[in-house]
Amino acid sequence: MKKKTNSFLNELNKLKKNNFLCIINIRFIFISENKKLLIAKIPINKKILNPFGYLHGGVTNSLSETVGCSLSFINIKSEKNYKKFNIFNIEISTNHVHHIKNGILFAKAEILHKGKTIHLVKVKVFNEKKILISFCKMTNLVLYKN
Structure with a gap:
């Protein structure tokens, strides 16, 4: 099973070519066997700070949405006809509880509900000292491709 989870991580990390994932320099680092x-993690740099020198809240939201949707993708990928489906985030709610200026930011996404068309995901964003920066809940829609 470890070989399969490493395969999923490699596949996710390959998705960041010439798109937004490359800009925020995301790296997927762990997926549970189930x-x-x-x-995932991203380094904090000057390009993702707000004008006051703190991490921009939009980056936290983007990181949360990326990791949450990627988790939904991994969950449908293991199903038989996964190429017939797309994942879309349809709702996201984020509470920013702490500020940060530098270091490494981690996002830990967990599926709370996995239905046929709706996935409910929670994401905790924290720094390398395990201080909670933001908490997010999101709803992902699994849609059949036309």
Whole structure:
């Protein structure tokens, strides 16, 4: 099973070519064997700070949405006809509880509900000292491709 989870991580990390994932320099680092938990990290740099020198809240939201949707993707990928489906985030709610200026930011996504068309995901964003920066809940829609 470890070989399969490493394969999923490699596949996710390859998705960041010439798109937004490359800009925020995301790296997927862990997926649980049951595929209910996914962790990624990004380095904090000057390009993702707000004008006051703190991490921009939009980056936290983007990181949360990316990791949460990727977790939904991994969960449908293991199903037979996964190429016939797309994942879309349809609702996201984020509480920013702490500020940060530098270091490494981690996002830990966990599926709370996995239905046929709706996935409910929670994401905790924290720094390398395990201080909670933001908490997010999101709803992902699994849609059949036309």
